[in-house]
Amino acid sequence: MSPTTPLLRQQYRARQAAVLASCSPNLATPCIRSTLRKLSNLADEFLLTLWRQAGLGKPCALLAVGGFGRRELFPHSDIDVLVLLPDSPTTSLDAARSAQIETFIRSCWDTGLEIGSSVRTVGECLEEATKDLTVQTALLESRCITGSRTLVADFRTRFRSIVDPQAFFIAKTLEMQQRHGKYEDTPYALEPHCKESPGGLRDLHVILWVAKAAGFAEDWGSLARAGLATPFEIRQIRRNEALLQRIRTLLHVATRRREDRLLFDLQNSVAQSFGYLAPEGDPRAAARPGERLMRQYYLAAKAVTQLREIVLLNIEERLRSRSPAAPRRIDEHFFDNAGMLDIASDDFYRRDPHAILQTFFVFQSEVGIQGLSARTLRALYHVQDLIDHRFRNDPVNQATFLRILQHPSGLTHTLRLMNDTSVLGRFLPPFLRIVGQMQHDLFHVYTVDQHTMMVLRNVRRFFLPEHVHEYPFCSQLAADWDKPWLLYVAALFHDIAKGRGGDHSVLGAKEVRRFCKRYAIAAEDAQLIEFLVREHLTMSRIAQKCDHTDPSVIAQFARYVRTERQLTALYLFTVADIRGTSPKVWNSWKSKLLADLYHSTSQMLGGHVPDIHADIRERQHDAIVELALHAQPYLSHKPLWDTLDAGYFMRHDAVEIAWHARKLSRYVESPTPIVRARPSPVVDGLQVLVYTRDQADLFARICGYFERSGLSILDARIHTTLKGYALDTFQVVSPDPTERYRELVNMVESELAHTIAIAGPLPEPGKGRVSRRVRSFPLPPRVRLRPDETGQRWVLNLSASDRVGLLYAVARVLARHGIDLQLAKVITLGERVEDTFLIRGSALQNQNTQLAIETELLAALG
Missing domain, CATH: 3.30.70.260 (ACT domain)
Known part of the structure; x- marks a missing residue:
């Protein structure tokens, strides 16, 4: 270790702390980009010092890659660097040069620079980039810190020649889908990863990566100038990116390590750094600080998800335009553009607001449509202000929404898409109140709106032949059910009153009663929907907490459900609801308890008198x-x-x-x-x-x-x-x-x-450990x-x-x-x-x- 190394380590830590402190006590959002850039510049300065101390210089070069390459360095992120060497055999890596590089890397660690390093020639870089998508992505963001500019220029020229924009786009989107799958394809996990989860920072990185690979843009400003995003969309991207960057930085500071997960035991501390407090006696601040933070995080993640989809589709269309396929006309307003639903003009929804909901019905009913085009998504994103009180009470829009609920196919995907585009919450204001709402009951693992979508999906699967193996008895009962949409409406409303205080089942029943009245749903159907929302917890409670081998318990429950139709509906709904809480909650034992209660009650309703x-x-x-x-x-x-x-x-x-x-x-x-x-x-x-x-x-x-x-x-x-x-x-x-x-x-x-x-006496109980969530x-x-x-x-x-x-x-x-x-x-x-x-x-x-x-x-x- 060099005699100057302890001093350098001390200086680096002190100056890093000063950078973090200079922003503000809470690392306010407006200056977070400046903070990350300052941390990056600080690392550059010390790397340059250590590079020179090691005696390194031409013909080598030191490059920053990955996030460090785009001057975005978080407090405890790795500092990814590449020591670039020329291919010329006359300057091969001799023992002296090898020793200098080893000294440099060791000095970095001794100084407190946690580097992720690689040492390669230009040819080796190109060879690795062709084999490994991660390497190719990291090199795409390379930035020269010091060394031979000629070598770096040669590397960049040769690197661009091996990048296939179309192949890179496909590979990165597939990689993104796999990453999303690891996080259950939802930005609404209760402990999200602010970098890797859907709607996290990595989704924004993907946009810039594919834009750079195609030569369309280098940053957000040039993305707008290239016409791939509007100035408004870029402002929204920057605002939400800064929020996510601030959260990630605060996580690193709070834990003093690289921690990118918003764990339960960190949410309140990060929220307090945001200034979220719950003063005693203030009813407006009744929610926990962590809940308020997470609500803000979920809204940002949702916006990132929408904007990512819009921009990536624009980039895909720009790449595809080099070999365009003619869109197929569906009707005078809608087109099938390579499997994406496209609209005739950008101002279509302004001219005809009824078409907003009609878009989702066409998406649901038209065979071959896989999603919405960038133009359609962008247009929907910019007309949310049209979905107001008059829009909701318009009979045409109400009829379209009922057609969506009653259509025999595609309901789950359609309602998820309506939620992802914020149309569902604006059309049903009570639903908007549960978007991103956390549940701290220790068994739900989704926010309320995502749990609702899971229940809806589960109910829908009862009616699909391809899922009979999952729910054999439920599928058997569903085969004889005449109006599946009644269960879908109940699923949409069963938890809609959570978080209001009071019994959410009773309050939800009032909400769905108003809905049925407004939509002129027949009295008998409305009564069944209201019954399911009000009593959706009853069958689970009796099956799991009562002795249903006791005939009196069965008789009381039979009097409660009254009819075989209501019993069947409640059974189907209960199974869907329990399975929608968490993968850990449902098991075959609960299945047996519910099935036994159903059969016993069905016999009694059918006239079987217990003997x-x-x-x-x-x-x-x-x-x-x-x-x-x-x-x-x-x-x-x-x-x-x-x-x-x-x-x-x-x-x-x-x-x-x-x-x-x-x-x-x-x-x-x-x-x-x-x-x-x-x-x-x-x-x-x-x-x-x-x-x-x-x-x-x-x-x-x-x-x-x-x-x-x-x-x-x-x-x-x-x-x-x-x-x-x-x-x-x-x-x-x-x-x-x-x-x-x-x-x-x-x-x-x-x-x-x-x-x-x-x-002998019973042993004393042990001190059982509890989980972080508890x-x-x-x-x-x-x-x-x-x-x-x-x-x-x-x-x-x-x-x-x-x-x-x-x-x-x-x-x-x-x-x-x-x-x-x-x-x-x-x-x-x-x-x-x-x-x-x-x-x-x-x-x-x-x-x-x-x-x-x-x-x-x-x-x-x-």
Whole structure:
């Protein structure tokens, strides 16, 4: 290390900090470009010093490439440089020159310049550029810092000759599509990557890259002069680019590293740097600072997405004009221009505002149209002011919107396009209020408008033959449904009132009632739509929190839905809604719960009067048939069945009853615990059977074992035989999707039996770690304890943020008070739990004890 290196490192850090401080305490948006340029110039200065100290000079050259090449250096971004060497054999890289370059690179790192370096001849650069699109892109933005200008000029001339603008455009757009796919093709992720996500800075870089490769423009100003974007569009691009650059810079400063993700635990700190505060007592500032920041980010990302599409289409059309194809006329106003819907003139919408919605109907109904042309997108972008109160109440526009909703194909793509172009929110003002609105309920992973689009997509798939394999039962029901558009309207409105305060289902029902009245939708259809919006959470709640093996629960739900038509619609809608929250929330267990509730309710609505004794006889008969298939001796099940009451047979199906009989018929009075496990027939996990003498802390011991083993309980069915034995069945899953459950069977059977047999006090629960999202958006724990309708048992509802050991902590509280557990519904919604227990015990009859139990449970949940 050179003696001057520590001093240079100290100087570089001090001057970098001074640059950041000179802009403003909050790195205000207007000066962010100047700040990034100053950081780039500072790096240039120190690189030049180190270059000279290393003794480097002609015939070599030092080039800045990538983002550093366009003088855009963020506080902790890599400083990408290229040491360019000539091809001449007389100046090949000898040992002395190699040592100088190594000294230069080492000195850069020692000084604190985190460089990404490459050392290549001109020929090697060209060879790598032809093989690697990333290298070609980086070299496209090269900038000479020092060295031989002749060498650099030769490199640039030869480099331009190998760049094929058309091929480069295609490659970069395909690369962009792949990148967008990594981020779920939406700018509305709750933790977006401000550089790589759709609508991020990288999308703007793509525009300049393809424009440079084609020789159309070098920067935003020349892009406008080339006629590829209007001055207004360039102003919008610059404004949103500066906002994204400011956010990225603040992320680097806040974390002191290269962090480009707007993580939950960073959103509020960045928002405060923007000046977003929530003073106490100010109702206008009720939203969290982070939510206000994210709303601004989403609007910027959406604008970038629209503008990127417009400009890239213009560039594509300019490239294609070298070999143009004649557009196909659709009618007097619309054309098919190479698969893109084009309009006849730029002022078309000003002359005929009705054509705004008509554009989307043509896009939806015309075969072969894949998108909107640059002219169409630009025209829509510039006439948003026309979509006002008069436009919304125009009968022609309302009729067109209904035609879009009722058209048999293309609805999902059309409404997404309407949302992406901001037409949907302007035409439906209540929808505009949920665009970019975050949800901090720990299980939605999309903003409200994107969740709405996901639900709409899911409902639509029920009616498409190519998706039958995804939703077999839903597709079967949808095949007999006469008006799919009623479900689409409900999907559009079901969460439209979120964020207003109050019950969003009730408020949404009022909104959709007004919509149906304004659009003259028939009374019967309007009633069904309103029912779905108001009750879209009801079926999920009953399926996941109530004991729907209880005929009274089914009877009450049947009275609620009233008709088979409403039941079917609510079932379809519930499946679509749950699947639209997060990929982690839906599973086959929830599918089974909903399907079982649907079938039981459908039978009751069809006139089937529940006969408990007949149902039990049928299940026993089917179980005996199942036993015979497994070659079990005749009446081998009788010793076990003689100890079981009607409640057991009502809560288990015939296959489970037969499995229990096969495993337990020889152990009815076993003095030691019996544990049997098998791959679950209903979820990707294990079904575990526990049979042992009942004890007060049994459920807690079992929960403790499963949680120590990394297995999550989805469902627990607790039963006590007439001889005082616990016969409990659990559905458990592993958080590791690659887990081989067959290999776990022997382990669970031996270890859990041993755990139950060990006497002694229950171990203390561990301090379970919580996720970043839970830390950033903690959910206040809630406990509700109430008697059931018979007054014989109690229903305990718990809601809290999920963490390891949570269920065990709850079970310890119940065991401490001698509470018997009869049924457990353990529902995990992303990173939030909604658990329901059916319990009984003498302690529950005392109000003081009830209060103590609730207090201890709140402490355990917290």
